[in-house]
Amino acid sequence: MTDEYEHYEAVVVGAGPGGAAAAAALAKQGVETLVLERGTEAGSKNVSGGLIYAEKSAPYTIDSLFPDFREEAAERPVGEYYMHNIAGEKVKTFDLNKIHHHDTEWCDAVLRRHMDSWLADQVHELTRETGGGLLTDVRVNGLLREGGQIVGVTCDELDPIRADVIVAADGVNSELARDAGLMDWEDPEEWFQGVKAVVEMDPEVINDRFDVSPEEGVAHLFGGDLFQNVRGGGFLYTNEGSLSIGTVFHLDSLADERAEPHELLDSLLTHPLLDQWFQGEYDEREYAAKLVPDSKKVAHPSPHRGRLLLVGDAAGQMQAQGPIIKGMNHAVTAGGLAAEAYQEAKTRGQPEAAGALYEQKLEDEGVMKQLRPQRYRVTRFVSESPPVNWLGEKVLNSRVGGVGIKAFGGLLERSFNSPFVLGMAPDTKLTYVTAPARIGEVLGTPVTAENDIEPPELDDRIGDLTYNVGDPHIEVLDDSFEASGLAVTACPVSAKGFGGGCYREETVQTNGSTERKVSLDTQPCVECGTCAIVADTHWEHPSGGKGVEYKQG
Amino acid sequence: MEYYGGVNDETLRPPTVWYTDRVEINMHMVVLTKGVPDFREGKVSFDEDGHLERGKTPTVMNPNDKIALRAALQTKVKHGGTVSLMSMGPPGYKEILQEGMREVYADDLYLFSDREMGAADTWATAMTVATGIEKLGEEPDIIFAGFKTADGETGHTGPQTNWCLDINENMTDRPLITHVISLDIDEDEGIVRAKRLVEGDVSEIETIEAELPAFVVTDPEFVANYRRAEYRLRYRDLREETQERAANLDLDEDVTVWNHEDLNLDPDFIGLDGSPTIVAGVDPIPKGPSEREAQMITPDDQEGMEAVLEEMQQFVAGD
Numbered sequence A: 001m002t003d004e005y006e007h008y009e010a011v012v013v014g015a016g017p018g019g020a021a022a023a024a025a026l027a028k029q030g031v032e033t034l035v036l037e038r039g040t041e042a043g044s045k046n047v048s049g050g051l052i053y054a055e056k057s058a059p060y061t062i063d064s065l066f067p068d069f070r071e072e073a074a075e076r077p078v079g080e081y082y083m084h085n086i087a088g089e090k091v092k093t094f095d096l097n098k099i100h101h102h103d104t105e106w107c108d109a110v111l112r113r114h115m116d117s118w119l120a121d122q123v124h125e126l127t128r129e130t131g132g133g134l135l136t137d138v139r140v141n142g143l144l145r146e147g148g149q150i151v152g153v154t155c156d157e158l159d160p161i162r163a164d165v166i167v168a169a170d171g172v173n174s175e176l177a178r179d180a181g182l183m184d185w186e187d188p189e190e191w192f193q194g195v196k197a198v199v200e201m202d203p204e205v206i207n208d209r210f211d212v213s214p215e216e217g218v219a220h221l222f223g224g225d226l227f228q229n230v231r232g233g234g235f236l237y238t239n240e241g242s243l244s245i246g247t248v249f250h251l252d253s254l255a256d257e258r259a260e261p262h263e264l265l266d267s268l269l270t271h272p273l274l275d276q277w278f279q280g281e282y283d284e285r286e287y288a289a290k291l292v293p294d295s296k297k298v299a300h301p302s303p304h305r306g307r308l309l310l311v312g313d314a315a316g317q318m319q320a321q322g323p324i325i326k327g328m329n330h331a332v333t334a335g336g337l338a339a340e341a342y343q344e345a346k347t348r349g350q351p352e353a354a355g356a357l358y359e360q361k362l363e364d365e366g367v368m369k370q371l372r373p374q375r376y377r378v379t380r381f382v383s384e385s386p387p388v389n390w391l392g393e394k395v396l397n398s399r400v401g402g403v404g405i406k407a408f409g410g411l412l413e414r415s416f417n418s419p420f421v422l423g424m425a426p427d428t429k430l431t432y433v434t435a436p437a438r439i440g441e442v443l444g445t446p447v448t449a450e451n452d453i454e455p456p457e458l459d460d461r462i463g464d465l466t467y468n469v470g471d472p473h474i475e476v477l478d479d480s481f482e483a484s485g486l487a488v489t490a491c492p493v494s495a496k497g498f499g500g501g502c503y504r505e506e507t508v509q510t511n512g513s514t515e516r517k518v519s520l521d522t523q524p525c526v527e528c529g530t531c532a533i534v535a536d537t538h539w540e541h542p543s544g545g546k547g548v549e550y551k552q553g
Numbered sequence B: 001m002e003y004y005g006g007v008n009d010e011t012l013r014p015p016t017v018w019y020t021d022r023v024e025i026n027m028h029m030v031v032l033t034k035g036v037p038d039f040r041e042g043k044v045s046f047d048e049d050g051h052l053e054r055g056k057t058p059t060v061m062n063p064n065d066k067i068a069l070r071a072a073l074q075t076k077v078k079h080g081g082t083v084s085l086m087s088m089g090p091p092g093y094k095e096i097l098q099e100g101m102r103e104v105y106a107d108d109l110y111l112f113s114d115r116e117m118g119a120a121d122t123w124a125t126a127m128t129v130a131t132g133i134e135k136l137g138e139e140p141d142i143i144f145a146g147f148k149t150a151d152g153e154t155g156h157t158g159p160q161t162n163w164c165l166d167i168n169e170n171m172t173d174r175p176l177i178t179h180v181i182s183l184d185i186d187e188d189e190g191i192v193r194a195k196r197l198v199e200g201d202v203s204e205i206e207t208i209e210a211e212l213p214a215f216v217v218t219d220p221e222f223v224a225n226y227r228r229a230e231y232r233l234r235y236r237d238l239r240e241e242t243q244e245r246a247a248n249l250d251l252d253e254d255v256t257v258w259n260h261e262d263l264n265l266d267p268d269f270i271g272l273d274g275s276p277t278i279v280a281g282v283d284p285i286p287k288g289p290s291e292r293e294a295q296m297i298t299p300d301d302q303e304g305m306e307a308v309l310e311e312m313q314q315f316v317a318g319d
Ligand SMILES: Cc1cc2nc3c(=O)[nH]c(=O)nc-3n(C[C@H](O)[C@H](O)[C@H](O)COP(=O)(O)OP(=O)(O)OC[C@H]3O[C@@H](n4cnc5c(N)ncnc54)[C@H](O)[C@@H]3O)c2cc1C
Pocket: A013, A014, A015, A016, A017, A018, A019, A036, A037, A038, A039, A042, A043, A045, A046, A047, A048, A049, A050, A051, A052, A053, A138, A139, A140, A141, A169, A170, A171, A172, A175, A193, A194, A195, A196, A246, A247, A248, A289, A290, A291, A292, A311, A312, A313, A314, A317, A318, A325, A326, A327, A328, A329, A331, A541
């Protein structure tokens, strides 16, 4: 009897917002639910920039499932939202409050270690009542199949487990989505890379320097020419007693430009504009990085296979609406809908229809429309094509363009505030670099302050992180520089000429000729997922409780 | 059902999984422990001559006993039952029992303590502990002890306790399994299956089976294994519940203290008086000449004991 596999009605993989929402919704409907999380505590593996939205139109919000969420798990409510268009030391600031408040019930800054571990406690209580519960330190390593059908999951730490429904909420680089053949990790164009520093700052100092009350927070976004032509931008959010400052770049652009992610972050941190907030003091609590899927390209239209339902980043449901990043809220919605779909399907006596029903709900509730706007699909082909871009750049950079920007400065600010325009915005240098830089140049005023803070060196950033080193979890399949060389720069904890990171470039002498190779040491790996895409690797997550442990997230 | 943390919502489905799959055989386990000086950096205190200052060094639970406690907890998680943590020592040892409960697990705590029991060697300790176990009434299915104590003690207490139990007619003889690194109970067969290090050597591992009840001495290499989610969930429940219990422990109320009268022990057989071990420095004690005739002394009073000591004097000089 005890040799048989265990069975739970539902198994939820991952205890981020998506998994927490799915598990809570399942448990509230009385479904026996087991949640498996690989981190040593929920949140210890997770990074976000940090604004969680509750959208008015969403069928589920985090506080609808966890009523005390804002009080217990969040940092400051964020009411103000600004975009700084930067050209050298010239800056033009747009007020983006309109887009920020569009369809927004509320929006709070969060730190993921605290948020996710709080959620996990609630989830454990709820699921325990149904005979399940939440376990940390368990890594699911694949799908259990029988006769070709998915019937459960396999784990590093546990014997296989059967389930009637499996919710994969295992985030970006979902091993389950890959195992099911629903996602591949091939194309850098489909991903962003986010890098972030959490910076210590006293609550009173924050109130003072950001001109907010203790119960208020603010968001600042940054775009323009400060990121060496790499497509993307920066953010700064106020927490209770710290700041979250980071960058999000298109992975293809980052890799192609051979830019160093930590240097791009430093470009932001040391820009004169930030001196008003740092005033010469800089104390970094944590450096972190993670990939972010681009829903416009990878939100799976049919995120299920058999008993397996994908939720959140695992399904590519991460929406970049111009500078606004919405992943956590969509993960929550999707988790709620997946639970609802399973319960409905079961009531109808067809639990196997849960996946199809889930897909339908994502469509009916308008989630898919947000994630993959039709407008983007229609306009992308034209606007991302090189001639159009070339033309756009020419116009913007011309004197005529400058005149236009001057004349239409207000209109530009309004279009940044339009979800319609942002949904259409192409992923080109034009939108991310040229336009903001040009706006800054034409409309901006110079910042005269001197920002002389010194962010930590990469080896100190690595040294400050906590690791529980296990077996290597990434294997380089092709170590030639052509195949895997991009990782040397794109890996956020590696750098050209730096020996203490994960990826290193080496020259090997063979029969008189020299070859460029890469070598890998996974010890300082922060599991961001970048080299799964830009290098030729066999990439897995470390076993439960192993690898990096974020304290902030 | 207490296990479900006081949830009594009828709308919820009855718990199914662990309840149907788990085999409740309600094992009773006893774990033996003792206090040792806290050797951790910054805690331990030495005098000018480099001697340990017991008074100034805090006493903590022998780390190896926590490993024994983990083995007992694993058994409880998988098969149900109760874990009694037991020690002999001064009243301050209640805190050591509490520590064991907080950091690992225990259902109930027993301390054998009074002045008569002081300064006992392993043999006298074993005698006292064995009597305590007998007094529990119901015979434990498994008695666990940790490997050697951290203060350079002999590692004899465990095995000697078992001998004391063996010579006790009221108790079943039990196999002694030492250097255990992993453990499973086969409920159907009523046996314990253990992996152990042969001669304590990490390179040689054997699997053995023994009938219950048994006496298990865990090796520092012991690892509990929980390869089913239901075990880990139950483990989590038990840990949370005991940590709370340990934090709110009333040392006077919640620790059962038995003195030599409670145990019906003759003071002459316990404590210093009942300790045949004589510490004679670090040199080995030479064996007595084998042709010598055995001399029988009954050490049941002061005089008898003195005679024993006198007889032994000649062998302990060390040269
Ligand atoms: C720098 C940065 C900034 C961002 N900013 C924002 C923002 O401001 N607002 C916003 O809404 N979103 C933001 N995002 C995106 C957001 O973090 C994600 O969209 C969101 O976390 C997705 O939630 P999820 O539940 O799907 O996955 P996750 O939060 O990633 O959770 C997945 C969980 O599954 C666990 N797991 C993974 N694999 C396994 C396995 N094999 N076995 C067991 N457990 C496993 C992980 O440990 C993790 O706990 C940002 C992301 C980054 C990197």
